[in-house]
Amino acid sequence: MSKPLTVWDLPKEEYLAPGHRMCQGCAAAVIFRHVLKAAGKDVIISMPTCCGEITSTVYPQTAWRVPWIHVAFENAAAVASGISAAIEALKRKGEIPKDKDIKVIAIGGDGGTFDIGFQALSGTLERGDNVLYICYDNEAYMNTGIQRSGATPLGAWTTTTPVGKVWRGEWRPKKRKDLVAVAIAHNVPYAATANPAFPIDLYSKVKKALSIRGPKLIHVLSSCVPGWRIEPEKSIEVARLAVLTGMWINYEYENGIYRVTTPVPKRKPVKEYLRMQGRFRHLTDEDIKKIQELVDAEVERINKLVGKEVIGPVEG
Amino acid sequence: MSLPGWRKLPIGVVILTPGNSVEYKTGEWRTLRPEIDQERCIRCRTCWMFCPEGTILEVEEPYKTKAGREYKITYKVDYDHCKGCGICANECPVKAIKMVEEVI
């Protein structure tokens, strides 16, 4: 059993340079920094069109200090598969030293993963390509101005699910697409969720994933200042509250075993999380009750999968 | 400022200089700037960990507080790039960072 990591185990090297145009308080930037710290210098990053891409690579400037490629919106996974295959082939033919461990990571937003990138992701996972896919999920198409995506939670205001007389924010799904379950359905050796408010957990999950051969997936919540209507300084706090209310559960799946990495003995009511964000401002107590029920159901599901109550009841 | 013509640019829109985004001073975005009170700071690394920009710099500069505590490192802000989001101040467990109005 290895010693749990502390903040002092996070490497100092910054592979994401400042000067990128991500919003003030963008949690995605925090996520990228720590993913890259876990990966180290010998990595190749494939990204789809997304917030992270357009803000970090505005010709002639790039914030990336590692090799990086963007091709199109729906194919980060497929491009990563190609990179991974080429590395295999070139190693076999002696063009790349066999002992050089070059990791391949595809990092995409929820739009480019849940929706338009779903097919490519499925292909990569099913073929068993040696790629780590990280989805940073800000729960809408934020890059193009906060439109609803397949990851948008119930009740959220977006520019395409606005609040009016007939519609009051996102009305479906009852429970959004479970990306980790999708990955598990593809028989991946490792899948996990993570959260920018718990960077050491994210870092160790990325490190663990990269030590496993095959397709891996990590689904990371990414708070968004303009999209969630929050104050920039609250960006990490709201992500933390997602975990503390059970709205987001940090867990991992490895070879059939589920493990919650951030247990929450007593949950805060989900209302605290929702009331922090302007995109949920219109919700009535009735709406919030519905969302609380969804959270309760998911908590129960995860507890069952783990085999014990790792996420506790709502306090009070 | 004249930009280079097509003959001078490397082909294929490739950017050959990693991390040259540092040339873009996002510090100009700020309306609030973080100021670290070195006396209060307990060197817990939290601000460094949560900064989206990587503009909380951990420098090997020893510091001795007035109360006599000695630290081997100091945290400084890269004001060229700090966007003033305030996450550092919000997350600091001892409230050692104050967000102060940026006055030009």
Added chain:
Amino acid sequence: MGKVLPLGGNYAVAYAVKACKPDVITAYPISPQTTIVERLSEFVANGELDAEFLHVESEHSALSVAIGAAAVGARTYSATCSQGLALMNELLYIMSYIRLPMTLTIVARALSAPINIWNDHSDFMSVMDAGWIMMMSASNQEAYDEILLAYRIAEDPRVLLPVITSMDGYIQSHVVEPVEIVDDEEALSFAPKRKTWVTLDPDKPVTMGPVGDPSWYFEFKRQLWEAMKEARTVFDEATAEFAKKFGRSYSAIETYMLDDAEVAIVGMGSFMGTIRAYIDRARRDGIKVGALRVKLFRPFPSEDIVKALSNVKLVGVMDRALVPGSPTGGVLHSDVACAIKQAGLDVRTLGYIAGLGGRLLTMDNVKQMIDILLKYKDVKEVPKEPFFIGVRE
């Protein structure tokens, strides 16, 4: 003389690709291309070809995988046509403009609708502006040889553009002809693998595919225009060397009895064989007719075409893809007519649309085409509307 095998066009291409030792092959089935990748997978399965073979889940992913692989420095191959080519459409433009080489074979097939698996040039023509070098063969030997030429040209540091090789679906792909194959050593000495382009390498990190805002986009498009011009120079060098090494001579165009021709038919692909066969008959009847087959379509060999047609009175250009609403109805006709006009030549053109959706060209059809040319040969005004050869009125 190397080994001669009886090979359909698809299998010929598979043998050629094998000889060039690609590192990554991506494959998605679509008729009539599928037997290329089937044969390649057999080579890999038997250990005769050491390549990573990715069974992708769509053509869009096929080219995405290829771009990722080429970005790392791999020699990459894929094949597709029709709907598959349409599905990977956005990626063709991306790959050429980020200047990564690869070879893609289009086994020309009609674009839907209606869904039609048979041969025409609509898929080939639909990507004429994607910035790829484009060649079309007319025999299985040529289809084989195009692969070697393709890698040689694509990976040349003066070019660094992806290449499309093509053949007519079913007519070439599934019909057996004798094909002389070369062994791997010979293929690789003609098209050696060299590190001629910037790649994704952790020791020298670069960023590929950034945002190019209005201050920058235009310059990169301009660069590609120049690269296309270079591509012609490299094509000529490569075909000359190919002729010396393998004894088969190719050039951007192929002419037939044009020296004293008064009228001529211009076209691409295997139908030119039928046209040549009919021309032999017509010549016996004293008709001074010739033919010109365009092999290199992009970069368009304007000078060669103009020179070859300079003494012809009337040229009939056959297009096997329809562009509704365009002045000529066909891409080839427009390009040929434009080249002639740019040269200031007094050679008139008219157009044919033929062979759409696998409608074969008969000898009677060719007679019809030549009769039309003879009818308007000395007439001042030539019809602007294309003639739809072989359609039922």
